[in-house]
Amino acid sequence: MTAGQLDPAFAATARLQIAAVLAQVDSGEFSRLREITGVSDSVLSKHLSALVEAGYVTLSKSALAGRQRTWASLTKPGRAAFTGHVAALQAMVAAAGAAGAAG
């Protein structure tokens, strides 16, 4: 596995959590993402907008139980960036572990 690159788009924990959820599924509904990240509607909205702006997430609307819902999906570049970001984090932690064991 090649070590990826840290991506500033995932610097905020909530954005990382959003990407972590969306990387596992096809799409996630706004309220479910809010439950998982534990942030308010407006904060989640801002994070999603930032990810949309980066080209990592797409948003779509669909009716569910008579109400309009927003669904978010990770784009292909978003998935790649997230995978790279996680790989970079894991490499960082592994390197620190190895240095600790050597020292």
Next chain:
Amino acid sequence: MELENARQALDAIAASRSELGTGRRDPWWMHLFGAGLMALIVAGIGFGGMIGTLAALSVTFAAVWKLVYDKRRSGIALDTFKFRQGRVFLGLALLFFVPLAIFQAQVQQTGGPDWLLTANAVAAGIAGAVLSILAGRMKRKVLVEAAR
């Protein structure tokens, strides 16, 4: 400090994924709906003279629809059929209903008694409820698997 941030970020990812794995339980009316739908399909073959193939297609459609509906209701959409459980569920649905549908069509064609047609439709209803419960469990398992 950067290392600590990296650890925290990885922890946050793991926490989000495990949160994703907590699928919600289906309400009782969903199972009632599943039972009613399947009973109606099989009853329709017996009393309305529909052919078994059409019934099997309807059942397949209903099973797929239920899976799609379930995953969207939980606020998470994923391709259930990427997962083994999804394919097993569809297999089970066909295993339950194709023989029931064919049997019902045969009874209807040979002019069998009404009580047999009714009993078969009731059996399909019970099987529908069981399948609906299984679909709910399958969905939660899929979510847990997706979280890994």
